[in-house]
Amino acid sequence: MAQTLTSTAHTALRPPATVMRLARMGSFHQCRLSFMRVLLRRLKSENWRFERPVWKIDANGVGVAVYTAHGPERSYSLVAFSHDLPANQRSDRVIAEAWDATFTLFDGEPTQDDIERLSWNVPKQEAGRISSSEISLSRANRSVRLFEHVVSRLAEGRQPDIEKVRSIGYLMRTTAVYGSGKFGAVDREAIADRPEFAGPFQAEMLSVYLTRAFMLDLVEHLARMRNPDKAVRVDPDLRRRFGVGNSTGLGLAPFLANHPSLLNNWIAAREEALARIRSLPTAASAEVELFCDRLARARINAEEWHSEHSLQIQKLAMLKADLDHLQAHVSAGALEGDAPWDRLYVWSERNLSIEGQEQLVSLMQEPYASLVDELADWMMADEDAYFRIDGGMPLQKLRDHVEEIYGWALELDWASQDNLARAWYVSEEKLEPRLGERFEEPIEAYEQPLAAGRDAAAMFRDIEAFDGEASVAAFLLRHPEHRHIARRTQIAARCPYAEIRDNTISAALLPIDLLRCKLAFFGATHFDPRSDRWVRINMFQDAPFPHELAERDPDEWAFPPLRKAV
Amino acid sequence: MGIPTATEGRLMSFSLNEIASMGKRAARGAGYSWGLAEEAGKAARWLAAHDLPGPELLAELLIRNDGREYETLAPVIGDGKWKAGSDLLCPLITGSALCDRASEISSGRKVELSAVAMPMLLAPFAAGVAELTGTPVRLSWADAELTLTAEGIAIDGSTTALTRRAENVRCEAVDQACPVKAAKIAGRTVDAETWTRLAAFAHRTYAPATEASRLAGAGAGLSDSD
Structure with a gap:
């Protein structure tokens, strides 16, 4: 059965009508419940061990490296393929076909044969296939602005320029980090019973965390290859200032809409934390x-x-x-x-x-670690438990739920072009989600069901015209076109924070608000929108590296260090 | 392409997530509403997880029902007897309608379905009734009997009985559970032909790529390579 969090606070939780607005979701910041911080707390408290069993990278930065994390019961390995990418092929966009480095998180410790198999597939990313031995698939490009600067400074025996490091913040930018069964990887449900991966995106965060170690090792290696006698490593305090960059586009945006019960549990945990603290x-x-x-x-x-x-x-x-x-x-x-x-x-x-x-x-x-951190255990969702429609529900009750959840949408004029201006669709190319102009491009026939407000308003009109004594089952047999939104409505009736209370196809929509919400839950910082629909961020900046975790605080790094008085 | 087209004659391994996602897109491409397409993806996945031919049966069904009107495939619900408007009953539409009536079925309502296409595709929906109500449900036709519980499925019937293209089916709650086979969360192989068929339907849901959409739709902006 689906489990939901019951509040123990005497201060009321903020209502969904306040929280689930895009302007607010697009202003979220990382917090104790962010997935990166949840991961590092676990790695630290369970004394995970880290090693680098394979490092076969040449002087041009081409080759393979393996980073293994040993937990109490299982081990996981980041297999990193490093390439020498011509500058003209370097793009963060999902439509790119080559990258400076490509990665997979392997379930266990890979054999030589595994690495060989992966070397034929991982560098191809979406065009390759991985298997149920792999948990994630990702890639990264160098920051042209910082990477070469750091390598050449280190090769000269000097430290990188601290202002440059501060203003850019990373050596490489990842783009998509694919998990959950994509491209043949293991299904999330198959590993969700492992405590280390029960929480959302823990495997993906582990992969990015190990990727950061690889990036720093790579620049130090290249400097040493360039000038073996003089090269130095990055000073440890400065080293931690490097995070992992990430460029994220629209591919991420539909996620929140497609996982309503999961979104509810993320928001509910954060709201419960707030209510508990306000109750002190x-x-x-x-x-x-x-x-x-x-x-x-x-x-x-x-x-x-x-x-x-x-x-x-x-x-x-x-x-x-x-x-x-x-x-x-x-x-x-x-x-x-x-x-x-x-x-x-x-x-x-x-x-x-x-x-x-x-x-x-x-x-x-x-x-308030003791009030807040345990709430991370409520942030996963058994989404299957919310899938089935309650057809026995009286139609009038569904109508009441629509009024309560989508009241804002019932007040909008759905004949207005501004309210319908956008349409979400999937492009033939790389199957990535895109957002188009409904009245300017031939895309409406391909529209994805990502306009809950409009759909709820349409269902409401048909409910009003239907037999008032009917059940949801009878209504949906007659109106199969409302089955999707009826399901969402019933989920949102059980999970108050499941639904975004704004128009996701409005001319005024800023998709970056959706990205920001999700990335803040990841624990990202420095959101830097590059347009209204893609954003750059920094991940794990200032975090201890794997080899430092035993000695350092797994949480306080989430804010940059105070500058030392000069 | 994100989900590859399998090469002819080969068996390829897919995660259950890929099967569900392909099933949903393919059903949508074949003309089902999004809500029913979600049921189709879920059904293909459920069958695959129970080592039954979900993607294969779904592909057959979509080819059969491609272009047919909803009204001709949906059940007209009479007194215990459900019959399609003017065709074979679609198991996705019929299964959804059965699952929507889970409490009626668990409290003893027997349903006779006349002429269901690919009746095996009803199993995930009968499982849904069992999950929702805790009551085991039996589906039976000429030479097959399936018992669905919240834990899994018990099958009495040959492989050919399970892949019949059309049968009258009886759906009813049963008192006693029996030993069932539970789902296994693991990827499974699908033959190339099936995957290609599903992919062709799914392809209808993708907008053709144009340079304009590449720039605007995915979000042109500042340089991404600095």
Whole structure:
């Protein structure tokens, strides 16, 4: 049976009508429940061991490397193929056909034969096939701006320029990280009973975490090959400043709409964390101190977060002003007295932008590991348990649910071209999701069911015209075209945060809001939209490397370090 | 292409996720509504997970029903007897309607289905009734008897009986569970011809690529190679 989280807080959870708006979802920040942080806490607490059993990379950076992570019961290996890609083929776009490096996460420790088999398939990415021994498939390109700089500096025996590292933040950018049975990989359900992969995207995050180690090893190796006598390694503190870049486009956007019960569980966990903290009667001084430290570091994060996108530039300016305002408010004693966090949150609703409000929601979690971290166990979903339609439900009850969940959509004018301007479709090329202009391109015939508001409004009209005493079963036998949205409505009736409460085909839609929400749950930082539909991010920046994890905190890296006084 | 077209004569291994996704796209391509296409993907996957010919039967069905109107394939529900408008009953539409009536079936309503195409495709839906209500359900036709429980399936019948193209089927709740075979979450092989057939239907759902859509649809923007 599907399990849902029952709140233990006395403060009410924020209502879906507040949380599930795209403007707010597009302002989420990483938090204690982000999947990268969940992963590193586990790796640390279970004393995972890491090794690099294979390193066969030549002076041009071509070859194969294997990184193995040994857990309490099982081992996993990142198999990395490193290539020498001509500059004119380097593209982050999903339509690319060659990459600087390609990866798979192997279930166990690969034999020579496995590596041979993978060498014929992994470099081809979507055009190759992997097997049920593999868990994920991914690729990365070098950052032209930083990669060569780092290699040549190291080869000269010098450290990379810290300002360059700070402003770019990564050596290579990944694009898609495919999991869940794609291209022949193992089905998620087949590994979801392993504790280490029960949570969402844990295998993908492990793959990216090991990929980061490979990237740093690669530049140090290339420097050594170039100048064996003088080359140095990156200083450990500076080394941690390198994350893994990622370029993410529309391919990710439909995910949230296609996994409503999963989305519900992510949001519900984060909202429950907020409600628990708002319910606290007081804040101890150590908790306030930790909050203030993370707040100061969030301010540095905002400073180091660059974007050339006009919307994000505005949001960043507001975020910086918000964080200054918040610091002043807290310094003036806002956390003294009763119910400090509830008062602070309510204050933020009146005084901060949505970007700042959501940064605060994340920051408030920081001092409260014991209240928050266990909620990560509620972020997976048994999606099968929500698939079947309850046909015995009276049609009038379905109607009531539509009014409650899609009330916003019933008020929209669905004859207006602006409200219908976009259509989601899948292109023949690489089968990637795209967003087109319904009234300008011949795409409507290929439309994907990613317009829940419009579809709910259409179903509502037909319900009104149907026999009032009927059941959902009778209605759907007559109206098979509403079966998809009827299913969604019933899921959202059980899972309050399952449905986005905005028009996903509006002329005003910003797909980057969908991307930001998902990537924030991953734990990404430095969202840098490159258009309204693709975004660059940084992953695992400042995190300890595998060989450092035993000695370092698995959580505090999520905010950049305070700059040392000069 | 994301999901490859298998080469002729070869068996290829696919994950259950790929089978479900291909089944859904193919059914949509053959003209089913999205909601029914989701049922088709789920059904193909369920059968594959139970080592039964889900993708194969679905491909046969889609070829048969391609271009036919929903009204001709959907059950007209009479007094215990369900009959198609003017054709063989479609097991996806009929199965969905059965599953939507799970509580009626579990509380004893017997349904006689006249002439169902590919009746084996009803099994995942009968399993849905069992999952929803906890009541075992039996599907039977001339020389086959299937018992579905929330845990799996028990089959009494030959391979040929299971791959019949049309049968009258009886669907009813049964009192007693029997030992069943449970699903196995593992990829399975599908023959090239089947996969190619499904892929051809799925292909109808993909918009032809144009340079304009490549730029606009996927999001042109600042340089991505710096």
